[in-house]
Amino acid sequence: MLEHYGQTAKSDAAQWGLNARRREISCGAWSRSRPEGAARVVFLPTFARIPSRFMLQLSVLRDQTDLVLAGLAKKRYATGPADVAAILDLDQRRRQLQTSHDSAQAEANKLAQQIGGLMKSGDKAGAETLKIRTAELKQHTQSAAAELAQVEKEQQQLLYKLPNLPHASVPEGRAAADNEVVREHGAKPELGADALPHWDLIKKYDIIDFELGVKITGAGFPVYKGQGARLQRALINFFLDEARSAGYTEMQPPILVNEASGYGTGQLPDKEGQMYHDAKDDLYLIPTAEVPLTNIYRDEIIPVEKLPIRITGHTPCFRREAGSWGADVRGLNRLHQFDKVEIVQITEPEHSYAALDTMVAHIESLLQQLGLPYRVLRLCGGDMGFTSALTYDLEVWSAAQGRWLEVSSASNFETYQANRLKCRYKADGGKTQLLHTLNGSALALPRIVAALLENNQTSDGIELPAVLHSYCGFSRIG
RNA sequence: AGAGAGGUGGCAGAGUGGUCGAAUGCGACGGUUUCGAAAACCGUUAUACCGGCAACGGUAUCGGGGGUUCGAAUCCCCCCUUCUCUACCA
Numbered sequence: 001m002l003e004h005y006g007q008t009a010k011s012d013a014a015q016w017g018l019n020a021r022r023r024e025i026s027c028g029a030w031s032r033s034r035p036e037g038a039a040r041v042v043f044l045p046t047f048a049r050i051p052s053r054f055m056l057q058l059s060v061l062r063d064q065t066d067l068v069l070a071g072l073a074k075k076r077y078a079t080g081p082a083d084v085a086a087i088l089d090l091d092q093r094r095r096q097l098q099t100s101h102d103s104a105q106a107e108a109n110k111l112a113q114q115i116g117g118l119m120k121s122g123d124k125a126g127a128e129t130l131k132i133r134t135a136e137l138k139q140h141t142q143s144a145a146a147e148l149a150q151v152e153k154e155q156q157q158l159l160y161k162l163p164n165l166p167h168a169s170v171p172e173g174r175a176a177a178d179n180e181v182v183r184e185h186g187a188k189p190e191l192g193a194d195a196l197p198h199w200d201l202i203k204k205y206d207i208i209d210f211e212l213g214v215k216i217t218g219a220g221f222p223v224y225k226g227q228g229a230r231l232q233r234a235l236i237n238f239f240l241d242e243a244r245s246a247g248y249t250e251m252q253p254p255i256l257v258n259e260a261s262g263y264g265t266g267q268l269p270d271k272e273g274q275m276y277h278d279a280k281d282d283l284y285l286i287p288t289a290e291v292p293l294t295n296i297y298r299d300e301i302i303p304v305e306k307l308p309i310r311i312t313g314h315t316p317c318f319r320r321e322a323g324s325w326g327a328d329v330r331g332l333n334r335l336h337q338f339d340k341v342e343i344v345q346i347t348e349p350e351h352s353y354a355a356l357d358t359m360v361a362h363i364e365s366l367l368q369q370l371g372l373p374y375r376v377l378r379l380c381g382g383d384m385g386f387t388s389a390l391t392y393d394l395e396v397w398s399a400a401q402g403r404w405l406e407v408s409s410a411s412n413f414e415t416y417q418a419n420r421l422k423c424r425y426k427a428d429g430g431k432t433q434l435l436h437t438l439n440g441s442a443l444a445l446p447r448i449v450a451a452l453l454e455n456n457q458t459s460d461g462i463e464l465p466a467v468l469h470s471y472c473g474f475s476r477i478g
Numbered sequence: 479a480g481a482g483a484g485g486u487g488g489c490a491g492a493g494u495g496g497u498c499g500a501a502u503g504c505g506a507c508g509g510u511u512u513c514g515a516a517a518a519c520c521g522u523u524a525u526a527c528c529g530g531c532a533a534c535g536g537u538a539u540c541g542g543g544g545g546u547u548c549g550a551a552u553c554c555c556c557c558c559u560u561c562u563c564u565a566c567c568a
Binding site: 101102112119128135 | 525
């Protein structure tokens with residue numbers, strides 16, 4: 001499947017260049033490394049309401065080339081000018097070919113009809129005469145179609161390499177140190193000198209077992225035991241219940257996805273090497289519920305009265321984390337498999353940044369109820385994800401490690417994913433337009449668990465926040 | 479996993495090589511009629527790309543891809559998928 005481009009007909013799948021996958025680039029590690037305490041503090045409103053007009057569609061590349069180049073530069077995308085120039089060259093060629101192909105085909109179609117008429121009236125000689133011309137036309141359309149397919153393929157591959165453009169409010173910067181701290185909340189707990197990091201606490205109370213995971217699977221696949229397993233389940237239920245009362249509909253999507261879904265949300269081809277792949281059935285284990293949840297709306301024209309879409313789901317997430325190493329990935333800080341509750345919104349373009357604010361507010365309310373000190377960061381251009389236009393990271397204070405841990409990332413993708421997904425609606429006046437997609441973790445489990453254990457430890461147990469007591473069926477560990 | 483039958487426009491459902499982008503019905507939208515509504519009647523009813531300021535014109539799309547032909551919804555091949563029976567299993 002998905003092996004060949006059509007000669008004249010181009011299916012959606014082919015237009016997306018799905019067969020381009022194997023030769024694509026692979027970028028760096030999935031997760032950003034974030035040395036703690038390095039961000040500079042600034043004070044800004046949650047978001048600046050700046051009209052969005054960016055989408056990496058061909059029309060935008062053509063009409064607003066300078067803005068695109070500026071955006072790519074802010075995102076620290078090195079080969080932007082060369083790639084954009086190449087895409088525009090290919091585009092000109094593509095349009096020539098299309099026009100030439102279409103007019104030849106139009107003539108051929110007319111002749112075919114005439115031949116039909118001649119055959120019926122018994123004029124075989126007349127038909128044969130016309131066939132000479134159709135043979136010429138056929139040769140022309142075939143070669144034009146073949147070249148067209150080649151040009152489209154090259155163009156699509158280049159387009160897939162381009163990241164989304166950053167929103168105007170995104171700060172300049174190269175790395176984590178350049179992110180802006182939008183606000184901080186909660187007091188950091190003072191722990192005694194004998195306070196333990198979570199990787200010692202889980203052993204002390206025998207609630208999470210890494211060695212056992214190594215035996216069964218390998219590094220980065222811990223086994224949660226007893227109260228540890230129950231705490232996980234409690235957090236998942238708490239997060240899902242909170243999302244539901246915030247208006248999100250709960251979904252249970254598949255956790256293996258096909259190639260088209262990977263392209264739809266932008267994991268492919270960008271992060272091919274970071275996903276577990278089952279070659280036998282050509283399926284990918286999801287790195288986040290974002291992929292299946294957002295792809296529910298792939299190839300859809302959503303009735304405007306159903307907007308905004310708000311959905312949530314709990315899934316395990318799988319990340320190969322190739323190239324990841326060092327002290328800051330110890331314990332629960334980075335895993336190959338972890339659980340996460342995700343929230344997804346799909347909105348009309350004019351409402352997406354307000355929606356992003358409500359998502360961040362929702363995530364903050366979770367952290368507040370859990371009593372965890374946190375801060376909200378606005379990521380700089382160089383530290384943002386490939387597909388995002390604006391990303392807020394939320395980090396909790398891990399008291400025994402003495403560092404901030406990223407527990408959530410909430411992003412507005414504007415039309416970047418929607419363009420790939422073909423996720424649209426009928427705007428006023430009946431015009432079909434791309435929607436905006438957004439998502440956020442609410443929340444990722446392991447680092448929440450780490451912070452809960454560390455921040456709430458006493459010499460002989462861990463006192464859990466009140467909100468979890470009924471969910472857990474216990475109030476303390478140990 | 480084996481055998482069989484299917485996949486056509488928002489839905490239902492015709493169409494087995496030549497004005498078929500596709501009959502018909504339903505639904506939806508607009509209009510005539512009406513005090514208003516129903517009924518009836520008339521009209522409209524997809525997506526993408528190319529050309530054009532636009533009106534509009536062209537091309538493609540009948541699950542997906544490839545092939546045969548001057549011409550394919552219709553014939554051939556591969557794949558996906560749905561249903562039924564059998565097998566198996568949570």
